[in-house]
Amino acid sequence: NAGVTQTPKFRVLKTGQSMTLLCAQDMNHEYMYWYRQDPGMGLRLIHYSVGEGTTAKGEVPDGYNVSRLKKQNFLLGLESAAPSQTSVYFCASSYSWPGNNEQFFGPGTRLTVL
Amino acid sequence: GNSVTQMEGPVTLSEEAFLTINCTYTATGYPSLFWYVQYPGEGLQLLLKATKADDKGSNKGFEATYRKETTSFHLEKGSVQVSDSAVYFCALSPMNTGFQKLVFGTGTRLLVSP
Numbered sequence: 001n002a003g004v005t006q007t008p009k010f011r012v013l014k015t016g017q018s019m020t021l022l023c024a025q026d027m028n029h030e031y032m033y034w035y036r037q038d039p040g041m042g043l044r045l046i047h048y049s050v051g052e053g054t055t056a057k058g059e060v061p062d063g064y065n066v067s068r069l070k071k072q073n074f075l076l077g078l079e080s081a082a083p084s085q086t087s088v089y090f091c092a093s094s095y096s097w098p099g100n101n102e103q104f105f106g107p108g109t110r111l112t113v114l
Numbered sequence: 115g116n117s118v119t120q121m122e123g124p125v126t127l128s129e130e131a132f133l134t135i136n137c138t139y140t141a142t143g144y145p146s147l148f149w150y151v152q153y154p155g156e157g158l159q160l161l162l163k164a165t166k167a168d169d170k171g172s173n174k175g176f177e178a179t180y181r182k183e184t185t186s187f188h189l190e191k192g193s194v195q196v197s198d199s200a201v202y203f204c205a206l207s208p209m210n211t212g213f214q215k216l217v218f219g220t221g222t223r224l225l226v227s228p
Contacts, residue, residue: 004157042118042203042218043158058215090157103216105157 002026004106006091012112013081021076021109023091031094032074033058033103034066036087043090049074081113116141116208118219123201126225127194135189135222137178137204145206147171147180147187148216152201161189161202199226 004025013019023032030051035043045058049068063085065077074093078085088110092103121136139145146165150158162171167182176191187204204219 040220042220043216044218045215048215092157102160102163103158105159107155107157 004091004093004104006089006106006109008109009107010110012114013078014114015082017081018077018079019081019111020078021089021091021111023074023076023093023106024072025074025091025093025104026072027093027095027104028071029093029095029104030071031096031101032068033092033094034064034074034076035090035092036060037090037108038087046076046089081111083113085111086113087111116145116206116217118204118206118217120202120204120219120222123221123223124225125222126227129196129226129228130193131226133189133191133194133198133224135202135204135224137187137189137219139185139187139204139206141185141206141208141217143209144182145208147178148205148207149176149178149187149189150203150205150218152203152221154200158203194224194226196226196228199224 007022033048034046044060047066052071055066067075088108091106094101094103117140148163149161151161152158162173164171164180170179178189201221201223203221205216
């Protein structure tokens with residue numbers, strides 16, 4: 001099993017450009033999440049999904065959109081990138097409620113917005 | 115609100131030294147508590163968890179005890195190895211209705227030298 005994979009691993013954007021980050025999991029998990037990791041701030045939840053076709057906002061959703069058209073994939077979109085979105089982005093998945101269920105993380109995408 | 119406070123890093127130790135990384139939390143009720151570890155260049159992995167007061171989570175020689183009276187979940191290991199060098203995140207999942215998202219601390223970097 002590959003677990004949780006993310007593409008791309010690195011990306012540099014100019015302000016105003018758009019891009020999509022792809023997350024895929026092969027564990028048949030219902031729940032998927034997008035986090036951003038910034039120095040001194042830990043991980044913050046951007047958006048999450050509790051099943052195919054569903055999405056919901058997390059702590060810091062502004063400037064991002066997501067889609068979960070297939071159970072195994074969770075896409076994170078930046079329509080008009082800003083320097084404040086420079087960060088490391090992690091996707092994660094879990095079988096059920098995160099309260100008692102382990103979240104499995106991808107290796108991350110390092111995004112720089114100039 | 116819900117929050118997690120971890121000790122500032124980096125924590126620098128020699129191989130075979132004793133490790134303690136402090137974690138305290140603020141939450142209502144009885145949250146579930148977790149330690150995640152992030153090795154260089156990788157995503158987070160669950161290290162251990164505890165779901166009720168006085169529970170002890172353990173894995174790979176690491177231990178943490180859920181202390182309700184002191185709202186703490188300190189991570190300990192009796193003898194660290196160079197391979198334990200990583201960033202350690204304490205996290206909680208609050209007990210509330212609806213989506214129980216993970217709240218992460220800011221992370222503590224551990225550096226172990228031979």
